Amino acid sequence: MERRLQQTFFALSILALALIVAAAWQANTPSWKTFQHNYLQLEAQAEPNAITKAAVLATPPEIHQVMLTGLQRVDRCTTCHLGVEDPTMKDAPEPFRYHQGLGPHIPSKFGCTICHGGQGLATDTAGAHGNVEFWPNPLLAKDYIRASCGRCHKEGEVPGVPELTEGRHLFETQGCRGCHKLNGVGGSIGPDLTSEGANHRAPEWLEKHFLTPNAVSAGSAMPNFHFTKDQARALTYYMLSLTSEDMGSFYSSVRLIPGPVYGRQLFDEKNCIACHNIGGVGAKTGPDLLGVTGKHSPEWLDEQLVNPELVYPGSSMPVYDLDVNSRKALIAFLTTATAEDAQLILSKKTRSLTPADIAIEAGKQDFARFGCVGCHGTELQGGVPNPNAQGGEVPSLLHVSDDYTKDEVIAVIRNGRVPPMDNPAGAAPPLYMPAWKHVLSDEDINRIADYLWSKQQKKASADAW
């Protein structure tokens, strides 16, 4: 017995030692070392002489990481994706291939996961690509990666990603805010979408949801807007870009990409047309700007925009205090600007509106902006199904003046209303009128009421015929 126990002790000690060795071996042979070894061989192949070849092959294995404090992440993707910044690896097999078309978005400054998703901290394939349990953010499918542009470029157009602009436009015009909050403004019937992109829902789910809300989310109160496939894709892009992440000053400094669309908007806002003309259209105080980018270099134009007097002493052009992106945008616009553009800008400025027109127009804008159109329709026609509400759908607003005074309507907008039920014993209708008094000012509500009254169709007078 005593002898056996001693033997057991020694056997177990050896087993413990073996287990430590096994654990160390396991720790010492991660898959990324194999990848680095293969990459070095690939690199060595291209080396002309034996000495440099040997030097390349002797590179010790190490984990590469990009510390992105501004994006609050650490990306170790380049531990295996070693050739992303090396153009000579253009035709190399994955994971070593060069990443083309990155423009200024070099991995050493931006990492990879901010656009691609996945788990930057991981150093094994499945973990890094996020195809593991408890990592909710796997790699985005190729079709959806461009949605990530909208995470930093939150305004204006992103070249090559029309979906984002379209999605944003749909969101603001189709009345999504009627039910959904975004950045604090909107209704409370549907979920808040401020950080929908951070919920890590599968893009396919979102897209299906936009096409047929009930298909993926049974019993959803969301009406079917009959979006086209492209529109659903655009909205999906927009949703994926809404992460409400803090992007750090460097990354959020280019919210707006300085393109011609933004430039045109600035040209309009800053009232350049008051002094300048394009191809003869506009004021003649300043020079014609048609083809100005052909006459001067962008640097020259930039300087001119910073301080006109520096270029032309005694110039009467004011200093506009434009930031570098705005100046770039203006120059981009001037590259493409034509007399037609000037005409359009000018015509908008000279259209005469009475103050009453302006108020009603503002009411219409509010009606769209705060999402009323989502249920009541862009033409006030209503008609969105609302099971068990009286009439089974959201009412049209074209005849409210028949049954309500303006003050009553204002009260309904302020305080909200639960629609009367067809069957009082049944389930409450999914859609209801939210109270808007905490979101909209009284002025806004009055304007909306004015807008409604401007659109009333006189049913009574029609009956008289």
Added chain:
Amino acid sequence: MNLFREIWQSIVRRDPLSTDKGKSELVFLNVWLHIHPAKVKKENMKFRHSFYLGFITFFLFLILVTTGIVLMVYYRPFPPQAYQDMKDLEFVVFMGPFLRGMHRWAAHGMVVCVFLHMCRVFYTGSYKKPRQFNWVVGVFLFLLTLGLSFTGYLLPWDQLAYWAITVGSNIGSYAPLVGGQLREWLLGGHSVGEAALVRFYVLHVAVLPAAMILFTIVHFWRVRKDGGLSRPIWKLAPPKAAPLVTIGAPAASAAPLKASAASSTKTYGLMEVVTGKPIFETITPEEEEDTVFSYPYAFVREAVALMVTVTGIMMMSLFFHAPLEELANPAKTPNPAKAPWYFLGLQELVSHSAMLGGVVAPALMVLALLAIPYIDRNPSRRPSDRKWAIWLFTLFVVINLVLIVVGTFFRGPGWALVPPWVHVVGGAE
């Protein structure tokens, strides 16, 4: 050569181990070994008496201290970094997953072994006179173990940690008057957040381990002072045996020794001051024959227990990694959110009645455990003499186990009764 011998002898002063004197001196001249007696009773060291559960618990604690100190090197106790450090342990630190695995599995193992040790002590009646107080110390060690495990649970700062602690600390808040304040004091706020993480960290790496060590010292000391390991029940003297031969003390019938008045002119040695009957269990001649030197009899057994524990934990860690879920997200409650498994019995009770599960049951359980040696006046340790006690304790154990099993495996979204083999679709959303 002489220098080497001199150095050796300056370190080891005992006689050679081939002699009895050397074997005794190995124990009592060595600060680490002298918690052992120089001689042990063979039968008391039998595996089927104690299952070495106390030893195993202690060895697990040693593993936890060792791996815990190494883990501290890689850990920062503030929210986003804490989770990132877990990921670094998983992906970058050399043998990080192995290290974390060992700590995790040893922690779970310790909760289990402490509980089993307590059951063993109860069933063998080893808490009875003169060991009553050591049972009480043991109950505190059990509570400290739960506290250590609970505070450690939060540190990875993942969803599992966050919600287990949220639920666990909610259970505590049901206590009347002090509950809410206790929770606030523990969390440093109204919900689990940065302050809670720092507090749990301090408790986990400093306060509770220190308390644990102090109580362990008392526990071990009292084991020695109360007569060493208890006698196995199969060696207990039959109920109506002849009067025992008592060594080193006057017969029970004799008048107790009287201490003579101390003389002011004489210096006394300790032996002359301490009088009265020794606290040791009475020793029979049979027990006397049963006695052997601790070296090597006890030491080799303890060493085997140590190596079984260490290799077992290592093997677990090599094949099963410690779980790590998503980053803690206070806005996303998992459904169901569960406390750590050893509190799921209480959570199960809370789901029926907050007062019962949060206050009455835990308070009664702890009080009952503490009071056991003082309530149970039956002096006999023989199972046939204490059927009631054994039944009651078994009931207590079984109820606890059933509640924990139900809470762990049979509770789905909304705390609805769902068998573990049924997969609930979309329960978490």
